[in-house]
Amino acid sequence: MSVASDPTAVRPFTFEFSDAELDDLRDRIVATRWPEEETVKDQSQGTQLATLQALAQYWASEYDWRKVEARLKALPHFVTEIDGLDIHFIHVRSPHEDALPLIVTHGWPGSVIEQLKIIEPLADPTAHGGRAHARSL
Numbered sequence: 001m002s003v004a005s006d007p008t009a010v011r012p013f014t015f016e017f018s019d020a021e022l023d024d025l026r027d028r029i030v031a032t033r034w035p036e037e038e039t040v041k042d043q044s045q046g047t048q049l050a051t052l053q054a055l056a057q058y059w060a061s062e063y064d065w066r067k068v069e070a071r072l073k074a075l076p077h078f079v080t081e082i083d084g085l086d087i088h089f090i091h092v093r094s095p096h097e098d099a100l101p102l103i104v105t106h107g108w109p110g111s112v113i114e115q116l117k118i119i120e121p122l123a124d125p126t127a128h129g130g131r132a133h134a135r136s137l
Contacts, residue, residue, distance in 0.1 A: 007081040008080055008082070010079075010080045011079050011080065012076075012077070012079075013077040013078050013079040014077065015072075015077075026060050026061075029056050029059050030056075030060050032056055034049060034053065035049065037049050037050075068113060071116055072112075072113070075090045075092060076091055076092065077089075088112075090112065090119070092123045093123070094123045095123075096126070096132040098132075098133070099123075099132070102122060104118065104119075104122070
């Protein structure tokens with residue numbers, strides 16, 4: 001079976017978003033039809049409307065996708081199929097020959113973006129004031 005026909009093969013993964021797609025997303029966020037304000041003053045009915053509106057405002061006017069995109073694209077991305085689902089992952093090799101392999105995952109509603117700040121210090125601890133050898137677990 002060739003790699004091209006084997007969905008479980010590890011394959012490079014790339015992503016591209018045009019300016020038009022990002023503009024469309026911003027337009028749709030701005031055009032959100034908001035519900036009435038919640039009837040309670042706490043979060044017992046879910047996230048409060050004011051919080052969601054502030055988040056939408058941030059995404060529509062302040063969030064810099066291109067900055068985050070550049071950070072993501074600086075890393076090697078791959079995809080493979082596990083149990084019928086495409087699984088995306090970033091694979092960063094340590095420059096240290098005897099580095100301990102490590103898998104870092106995230107859950108919902110988390111994102112790989114939350115993990116960007118730990119990738120380099122874990123992959124190359126000496127460049128961040130740490131030591132290269134792993135302690136026994």
